[in-house]
Amino acid sequence: MTNLLEFDNIHYAYPNCRESLSGVTFSIKKGAKVALVGPNGAGKTTLLLMFNGVLEPSKGRVLFNGEPLQYNSRSLREVRKKVGLVFQNSDTQLFAPTVYQDVAFGPLNLGMTPDEIRATVTRSLAAVGLSGYEKRPPHQLSGGEKKRAAIAGTLAMEPEVLVFDEPTSSLDPAGAADLMELLDELNSQGKTIIISTHDVELAYLWADQVILVNKGTVIHAGTPEEVFTDPALITSSNLRMPAVLEVYTELVSRQMIGKTGSPKSVLQLVSSLEQISSKPKIDRAPGTITVCNVDATGVEDIKVWVTHNPGHKRGAMGARAKNIAVRESISLDFSYGVIDKGILRALVGESSLLLTPASMVPHVFRRVETYCRESGNTICVLPMENARTAPKTGE
Structure with missing residues (x-):
């Protein structure tokens, strides 16, 4: 640049x-x-x-x-x-x-x-x-x-x-x-x-x-x-x-975690804690994250998808996506920090649908890809048009 x-x-x-x-x-x-x-x-x-x-x-x-x-x-x-x-x-x-x-x-x-x-x-x-x-x-x-x-x-x-x-x-x-x-x-x-x-x-x-x-x-x-x-x-x-840095610094000073790089979010801090946790990890498949481009997907298609996938958590990014959710009475589980919340849900085996404008779709994919590369976890991100044929979580 x-x-x-x-x-x-x-x-x-x-x-x-x-x-x-x-x-x-x-x-x-x-x-x-x-x-x-x-x-x-x-x-x-x-x-x-x-x-x-x-x-x-x-x-x-x-x-x-x-x-x-x-x-x-x-x-x-x-x-x-x-x-x-x-x-x-x-x-x-x-x-x-x-x-x-x-x-x-x-x-x-x-x-x-x-x-x-x-x-x-x-x-x-x-x-x-x-x-x-x-x-x-x-x-x-x-x-x-x-x-x-x-x-x-x-x-x-x-x-x-x-x-x-x-x-x-x-x-x-x-x-x-x-x-x-x-x-x-x-x-x-x-x-x-x-x-x-x-x-x-x-x-x-x-x-x-x-x-x-x-x-x-x-x-x-x-x-x-x-x-x-x-x-x-x-x-x-x-x-x-920042609060997340204060917590991280205190944990490092008490030698509860090692210096793994300054976390910028709760998600990154949780990942650091999980890496040193003595509690056995639950053996289950991670959830998926489905991304809906609201600028290219009809409202009726979104409503049908939500009806057919009632177990998915739902989030919306950006004014247009949130306005559609309100107008069409699509209840949201999270409306800020949406990508990180989707990742956190995936780590405990829950799948999410993220409504987002076209310009933010690449950002969602990059953010999850970066997290997976840094953490070693694997989370599948799907565009909505392919989600109906994708295997259900755990299959």
């Missing part, structure tokens, strides 16, 4: 204030999932506002695709097509009488025809799971729906990069999990995703690059493992270690 965005010795001070950013340098690869992590007041929001030129550094350069940002109107208009910013408070971004008009605002200003605007708005709302919301007033939406509407408005500009300021703030745990799944889906479609957060659990599990910020400087930029397994870095940033 090549560098898409670069910050080169960035300094910035608000009027009559001391510097908010001082000597900030880092780079971001195309297609990355990046978390700017730090306590409140660390300078994260100031950094975000520089990604598409809302703020101009007092010293240093911001580069996009190797070219320094220019701060004239024409250049800024071009960079803001490519780098979309979604604010923490969605109410500051939603201002039109209806959702349709809000999402159409950017394309309208780009000079698109009415037919082009209609197609773009329809596509953007479908991407965030808000099809059918076109006539809804934004103030009548829930917090999660407002966030999705704001994202749709940004997607309508067809950016390469999406930048989010505290994306899960004000959302309940289920809403936050839904939103992060949406960001994963957008990333799987090739978009670079950058978020600011002080939620170490979220950053450790989700990001593939963490930029640790405190007091206006970048303390460290690296993988989540590099950042969150260094107690000195965490302490100096007034943060704490």
